[in-house]
Amino acid sequence: MKRQNGTYSTHPAPERAVLVSVEIRGKKTDWTLRESLAELGDLTRAANAEVVARVSQRLVRPSRTYLGKGKLDELLEIIHDEDIDVVVFDDELAPAQQKALEDILLVKVIDRSTLILDVFAQRARSREGKLQIELAQSEYLLPRLAGQWSHLERLGGGIGTRGPGETQIETDRRLVNSRIAKLKKDLGKVRTQRSEQRQNRSNSQAAVVSLVGYTNAGKSALFNRLASGNVIARNQLFSTLDPTTRRLFLPSGEQAVLTDTVGFIHKLPATVVSAFTATLEELEYADLLLHVVDLSHRGAVAHHDVVEGILDELGLSAIPRILVLNKLDRVADSPDDPLTERAMQLISMSKHSVVTSAELGWGLDDLRAEISSVISMDAPTPTPA
Ligand SMILES: Nc1nc2c(ncn2[C@@H]2O[C@H](COP(=O)(O)OP(=O)(O)OP(=O)(O)O)[C@@H](O)[C@H]2O)c(=O)[nH]1
Ligand SMILES: [Mg+2]
Incomplete structure (x- = not known):
């Protein structure tokens, strides 16, 4: 080369x-x-x-x-x-x-x-992740099959381009369609398993807290800090695809369950959202969402809005949430106005917010206290006997 x-x-x-x-x-x-x-x-x-x-x-x-x-x-x-x-x-x-x-x-x-x-x-690492991504790719490919085939023909023929063009497209379509049906069936089994696991968890009565946010905001880093997990936190887009769950100990002595999951992005393809149902369904059962935003990013407010938009589309906007403004250490040394403005703008958008640095461990006690308080606020008041 x-x-x-x-x-x-x-x-x-x-x-x-x-x-x-x-x-x-x-x-x-x-x-x-x-x-x-x-x-x-x-x-x-x-x-x-x-x-x-x-x-x-x-x-x-x-x-x-x-x-x-x-x-x-x-x-x-x-x-x-x-x-x-x-x-x-x-x-x-x-x-x-x-x-x-x-x-x-x-x-x-x-x-x-x-x-x-x-x-x-x-x-994608887990079987579930691989199934979901293959489903998304197949659904994306289906309407594009015809174009791909004629494209090969135009490139001058050769191996793989000879034969009954349109018939080949039909065969390809049928193959992709039957693969989609098989993937959906396999994912159906995954969803059943997940719902059984959820049932076990809900029997334990612990509140479920889920991390959500734009990709690379620091969800996994916070997850590891809060719940002593070992999820890979890397400076790359979409490090995490599979939901991971750990126990979370709160200052009040209560326990909750913390889930880390896939990040969102601007213009997330519809095929991804629909294929990742098994993963995203985890969020439906959350009692509380921690919406993590990278405060040091110039696009922090736009990122926040993209995530809120997707949560809304998924029908999750009614779940209580805490806005977590993360990566404070990256901005603490630069007291520039736009940044303060950005922080104020974000804080004004949410009823509950906490500023953190998952990297340096800042603000974690405040975050745990806020989680405790929102969970107990939200808990059904016991009816007097
Ligand atoms: N400086 C600084 N870096 C951080 C902080 N939190 C996370 N990071 C870094 O930001 C990068 C992304 O962190 P992750 O925890 O992987 O982000 P994520 O939100 O889980 O990302 P996806 O799984 O891709 O959606 C990693 O390099 C982290 O080390 C922080 O508070 N300060
Ligand atoms: Mg992650």
């Missing part, structure tokens, strides 16, 4: 990627193009590709080819000059859009959903 600088390596070089983002004019959003592209860059690196260039455009609405003609020409020039292997779009592309773009650009075109699914697939 020859590198750009002329040296040779036995490892395959990372794919060279150009990122493409569009801002729709007049659409109200908390996300600036810059922030959106920065996050797309994190996802691209998490999928082991190298970000070589970025292209963005403000449009009234994306066209059949997503970008305008001039921008496409600019993109083609970058693809040529920078030896690009893959173009990554910051939205979910319709199957026809993806096909039209591949026709023009003649390199691999992937969208944000494919990227997220790829990162999830890399991280």
Whole structure:
């Protein structure tokens, strides 16, 4: 494998990627193009590709080819000059859009959903996680099968492209459909097991406290601090996919159960949300949610809103919650105004909030006390005999 600088390596070089983002004019959003592209860059690196260039455009609405003609020409020039292997779009592309773009650009075109699914697939460890991600990928693939096949034909035939085109698509569709049915059946069994485990837990009457939040906010780090767990906390997107549960001792002497689970992200593909039912169902049974936000992140408020939006879609907005403003140590040395403003804005959004550093152990006693107090507030008052 020859590198750009002329040296040779036995490892395959990372794919060279150009990122493409569009801002729709007049659409109200908390996300600036810059922030959106920065996050797309994190996802691209998490999928082991190298970000070589970025292209963005403000449009009234994306066209059949997503970008305008001039921008496409600019993109083609970058693809040529920078030896690009893959173009990554910051939205979910319709199957026809993806096909039209591949026709023009003649390199691999992937969208944000494919990227997220790829990162999830890399991280999946447990059988449940693997089943869920395969289901999400199959459901994403199904409407795109026809495009993929004709694409192979256009590339000039050869092995795998000969034969009865449309019939092949039908066969592929049937195969994917029957795989989806099998995955759903297997996941049904997982859900039954989970509900049995939950039943055992609810027999113990301990309150269930679940960590939720944007990916990389510090949920697993807090989980480990609060419950002496050993969940991997890493500076990478989607470290945790599987729910993990530990006992949590509260200052009042009570015990609760603490669950760590998958992180959320802006534009989380619908196929992921529906495929991760077994995982997300854990949240439905929570008595209290700890919504963890990375206070040091410029996009903290937008992250908060994305998570609240997804909780709302999942029908979980009625569960009491504590807002945990984490990574205080990363901001404590920089008393700049926007940060204080960000913290104040977040605090004003929630009835209960605590500031922590999972890294240094700050604020944990306050958090435990707040958990105790919200749980006891929420507990049904015993009826007098
Ligand atoms: N400086 C600092 N770093 C932190 C703090 N909390 C977590 N981190 C770091 O932030 C990164 C992400 O932490 P995780 O606990 O893995 O985040 P998560 O929310 O579980 O992320 P996902 O599982 O990917 O959704 C890790 O590198 C942690 O060490 C904190 O309070 N301060
Ligand atoms: Mg985690």
